[in-house]
Amino acid sequence: MSGSRNATVKRRMSASTGPEAVRHDPEVMIVGGGPAGLSGALLLGRSMRHTLVCDTGQYRNARSRALHGFLSRDGMAPADLLEEARAQVLRYETVRIAPIEVTRIHCLGPLQFSVATRQHGDFRCAAVLVATGTQDAIPDVEGMAACYGISVHVCPYCDGWEHRGGAIAILGNGEKAMRLAILMRQWTPDLVVCTDGPADMDRDCLAELRAGGVALREEKLVALESKMGCLTHLVFADGTRLARQALFLDTGQQTRSKLLEDAGCACGENGIVTDADGQTSLEGLFAAGDITKDVQLAVIAAAEGARAALAINRALARRSTASH
Ligand SMILES: Cc1cc2nc3c(=O)[nH]c(=O)nc-3n(C[C@H](O)[C@H](O)[C@H](O)COP(=O)(O)OP(=O)(O)OC[C@H]3O[C@@H](n4cnc5c(N)ncnc54)[C@H](O)[C@@H]3O)c2cc1C
Known part of the structure; x- marks a missing residue:
């Protein structure tokens, strides 16, 4: 993004986020300004809905150098994607970020919410879209932080191509790690699953790994060696080193906020229950993006945000015709 455009976005953001501007109650509040939240804001803004996007700026792929698999944005830095998205959203005076x-x-009734904030007290609004994303569990292993987002990844669709044909390790245990390893044979035949302790896999799991030509290492992982963030070796507790160019994690994640659970939304086995538009069990309270635990890609998050925005606009339109 050019310096002058960047400056324009900053000017628009500070004009739209000064204490006076922020204090007005919006019709819709969006919590989270990643791909899901900003995409929802774009369509709500264009639908003439006064929308406030609240964002703490800790988006999930901040450590990644390039976003992949987003049509027309493949290879773009995640920070640039968000800058560009904010600039486009802020062209609409109906949106503040x-x-x-x-x-x-707090749900006060159908299409009636009170939203508490750390900086500006409580707001009232008719609908809320929660797009607060998830946070990955990064194992506390020496050298891991330096590689995370460069040669340590979480998703083969996002970063598998860049390491195709290379020596790859998977850090994880149980059937899920085995499934990831089998999937990753699409990108390389040179795979090792590191369970960081005794493998928690039944005979079928182990047989599937063997049949797929995937090696297994059960020793404790103590360090990653790298050059400028590019992984060179895994180091195990017994002192052995294994040459690898990339590590994919299957070490878990959690949602970045518990706002939906705390609001009283119904939960199922896989987290918050929503309908096809992302509406939770509370009328007017929606979820979009990684928090829904559906496919976790930026382009899907953006699509979910857009779909929720249309449903919110329809619900508010129905309410205003009903009250006339
Ligand atoms: C290392 C890495 C690389 C990745 N690479 C790719 C890739 O190449 N291609 C791809 O498609 N996907 C990739 N992903 C996945 C991608 O990052 C997510 O799918 C996408 O960011 C989800 O968007 P989101 O809007 O749901 O959440 P996020 O982008 O995480 O945004 C959520 C926002 O909500 C804010 N927030 C949280 N709580 C609050 C609160 N209480 N109040 C206000 N704001 C709040 C956060 O600060 C954050 O800014 C990658 C993920 C990781 C970890």
Whole structure:
């Protein structure tokens, strides 16, 4: 993004987020300004809905150098994608984006919410879209942080191509790690699953790994060696080193906020229950993006945000015709 455009976005953001501008109650609040939240904001803004996006700026792929698999944006730096997205959203005077943390959402009735924030007290609005994303569990192993996002990854669709044909390790245990390893044979035949302790896999799992030509290492992983973030070796507790160019993690994640659970939304086995538009069990409270635990790609998050925005606009339109 050019310097002058960047400056324009910053000017528009500060004009739209000063204490006076922020204080007005919006019709819709969006919690989270990643691909899901900003995509929702774009369509709500274009639908003439006064929308406030609250964002703490800790988006999931901040450590990644390049975003892949987003049509027309393949290879773009994640920070540039968000800058560009904010610039486009802020062309609509119906949308404000502010560095605000939402701490609680209270449902006061159908299409009626009170939203508590850390910086500006409580807001009232008719609908809320929660797009607060997830946070990956990064194992506390020496050298891991230096490689994360460069040669340590979480998703083969996002970063598998860049390491195709290379020596790859998977860090994880149980059937899920085995499934990831089998999937990754699409990108390389040279695979090792590191379970960081005794393998928690039944005979079928182990047989599947063997049949797929995937090696297994059960020793404790103590360090990653790298050059400028590019992994060179895994180091195990017994002192042995294994040459690898990339490590894919299957070490878990959690949602970045518990706003939906705390608001009283119904939960199922896989987290918050939503309908096809992302509406939770509370009318007017929606979820989009990684938090829905569906496919976790930026392009899907953006699509979910857009779909939720249309459903919110329809719900508000129905309410205003009903009250006339
Ligand atoms: C290392 C890595 C690389 C990746 N690479 C790719 C890739 O190449 N291609 C791809 O498609 N996907 C990739 N992903 C996945 C991608 O990052 C996510 O699918 C995408 O960011 C999800 O968007 P989102 O809007 O749901 O959440 P996020 O982008 O995580 O945005 C959520 C936002 O909500 C804010 N927030 C959280 N809580 C609050 C609160 N209480 N109040 C206000 N704001 C709050 C956060 O600060 C954050 O800014 C990658 C992920 C990782 C970890």
